[in-house]
Amino acid sequence: MPAMTASTLRDLEHPSAFVDRHIGPNDAEIAHMLGVVGHDSLDAMTDAIVPGGIASRAPLALPGAMTEVDALAKIRGVAKKNTVLRSVIGQGYYGTHTPNVILRNILENPAWYTAYTPYQAEISQGRMEALINFQTMVTDLTGMDIANASLLDEATAAAEAMTLAKRSAKSKSNVFFVADDVHPQTLDVLRTRADGLGIELLIGPAGDAKDADTYGVLLQYPNTFGRIDDHAAVAEAVHARGGVVAVATDLLALTLIQAPGRWGADIVVGNSQRFGVPFGFGGPHAGFMACRDAYKRSMPGRLIGVSVDAAGNQAYRLTLQTREQHIRREKATSNICTAQVLLAVMASMYAVYHGPDGLTRIARRTHRFASILAAALGKAGVTVGDAFFDTLHITGVDADALHAKARDAGFNLRAIDASSVGISLDETTTRDEVLALAKLFGTDVDIEALDAATADALPTALARDTQFMTHPVFNTHHSEHELLRYMRTLADRDLAMDRTMIPLGSCTMKLNATAEMIPVTWPEFANIHPLAPADQTAGYTELIDGLETMLVEITGYDAVSFQPNSGAQGEFAGLLAIRAYQQAQGQGHRDICLIPESAHGTNPASAQMVGMTVVVTRCDKDGNVDIDDIRAKAEKYSDRLAALMITYPSTHGVFEEDVVAICDIVHQHGGQVYTDGANMNALVGVAKPGKWGSDVSHLNLHKTFCIPHGGGGPGVGPCAVKSHLAPYLPRALGGDGAVGMVSAATFGSASILPISWMYIAMMGADGLRRATQVALLNANYVAKRLAPHYPTLYTGRNDLVAHECILDLRPIKDATGISAEDVAKRLIDFGFHAPTLSFPVSGTLMVEPTESESLHELDRFIDAMIQIRGEIQAIEDGRLDREDNPLKHAPHTAMQVTASEWTHAYPRELAAFPLATLRHTKYWPPVARVDNVHGDKNVFCSCIPVGSAEDAPEAFSEPDVV
């Protein structure tokens, strides 16, 4: 420890204190690691890695680093510029009470928000149980066979329903009918999506769907104005023509009205926001999709299923399409990768907390208030509509005058047109509110009298007649202690970043600092409805504009759209911009998208969504994209070339020398360059894609800019473009831009943008550059130290990697039969989350340590990897059996290791405590290795039935495999 020599106030005021908290290694450790890597300074190492042609040497023009205290004070000031009125706007977003026990122990708890997508099933059993609760809740309420573990929002879920219907319908029609009473944002997103896929939309009154020649229809129930119609006859007519019926719905209403599955729906979508997730100015919330069993193999998004582990116990895993973009590429069912896991977990816990009776009570109470208000207004001569759940469609009024009056009284009503408004009541509605709302119309309410005198406004023919959520999980944890302990039990089964580094290549699992997270749940950010009037959202405008300015400076682009709510949505938005730009230039025939074979699977999946034809280009033996192949294909398709999608630094973890030349080639042939910005953590402060010739990128704020992964979402995938593409960014809801919406809300998942804002503000220009440099250093340190044990597959200039390294385990497999997966599972016995397995190269592990991991944590990981290499050596030497060894049987559960009988050819101690340090802190996986084949053959995606063997998932066996 150096002695404390600072004495003046100036010395003691350390403005960049946060930087030292965010970056793992301290100066002395950095010096040591630089020695291992073979460079004198971070700058020298950076020069050796980053090609001179792209390096940007000028410091970022960003303000200096702020302390946590100052940054929080500043963003508090920004938040205060938002005005929180009580929004009864509805239109898909409703007031809700987030149970405090869920707020603190899920949303604000790193055990949940720092987890990754559950690819490693054995360390993800807790969140997968929460997600299977979500699936069961959605399945039950909608009356469908199966539901997925969340989609991005209701509008994109409807778009996915449109394409799922296309894949599934018997009808060969190319027309999709959309009822004209779906939410406006749903219609806008459907238009955007249909256009790219060449689907023709037919929009009209729901009843017209009966006679339309279409492959499918989308109805909304209750509709956007709150009306509940009986669609059974429409559904029957559509089915008779071989068409598919998709329905957008409201989960709370479904506790009282007939499940769509009972009257003919084939696909049901919606948003679970009102199950305890705040407005957040539009997001994030968990969209959902449920469908008939027959469609499960082409359903988009992640699906949690029940399988068995090596010990024969039930265990959860991602089933079916898990990573299908990486396998099916442009033939994938959708480009959805990141979804909304954290929000789905919140909604599922809300359902666990309230149970079916509690939810029904909330729904009934909401409906009673709506009925009473309707009766009061009816008496005053106001027309409010009938057959509703929570929403009054008020017509024949002076809307402007009413909105003004409402705002004075503290309310936002829904703006429909000059003579009508909407009022949606919800869980948070009180008696006083109903009185105040009635007053706006000049009438008083005697609540008790009206309550007694007023019948329900639900159509009796559509009263719900089926039970839901009968599983014990929804009927047990209703006291706060019970729920608290249930959530803790689940969290304890998982490995998240609050316990260990998660060195997943291409995922950038860096620190999600607490100070960054704090503003997210402030009411000024959380309680703003996405359609709140602009004069109430000045704080959000300042936040979003400020973040755009920061990202423009960091990337070298000119404009940013925050609408995309995942990286893949950002890709879609970027490609739409390219297409619209080319159309405006009279080049609309351009339709070829070149994509290197090393690209992330979402790239080809997104290209297909805008109607481009994917042409794959090769990589050379060093992992670089093959510039000759790109040139040849750009020439071959010169008159059709629309774009090249390239990831930089490459998914192989190297800074390719030729990127500037590649951009030139594409431009010469009339194409645009799309740079996948998921690897931006290797570039911030070091190089700017917008300056080296790229035209557009998406960024993953949930990678480089510290938004936590939440176990598989939320995410923000802003689309950053050069000025010529700026007019073609997605428009605002109701806006007049050339390109339609890609997400339901104008600013996507706005309420988590403070996280990235805080990160950039607290790091400052120098801190951001240093973070990138240490990310490069950490990756190279791991690669160098592991080199004698596991060769790194690809290196770039001067034998260095970028911010991640691919360890090649294929020779080990050939020599010993031990696979990369065996090593990944053995790491669990050491308490680690595995690196990225078999992407982008099969049989490898890709390690991305990020700048936030300390030398101590890196060494702990390296020690584990070396120990595992020793075990592999023992297999090679015959000291461990080729089949019965700790790798093949990893991970080991406490039950296995402590069982009276131990039949393995290696000692128990080696199984459980391969390093002495594990005796202090040991993570016990709750299940042994999970059987993937069994899970895909026996698809079962609801809560595990309690009781007899006949109820077990096997009963749902079906013979075929994918």
Ligand SMILES: *Cc1c(COP(=O)(O)O)cnc(C)c1O
């Ligand atoms: C993570 C990633 C994506 C997709 O981002 P999502 O937010 O999961 O949709 C795209 N490309 C690359 C290279 C990535 O690593």
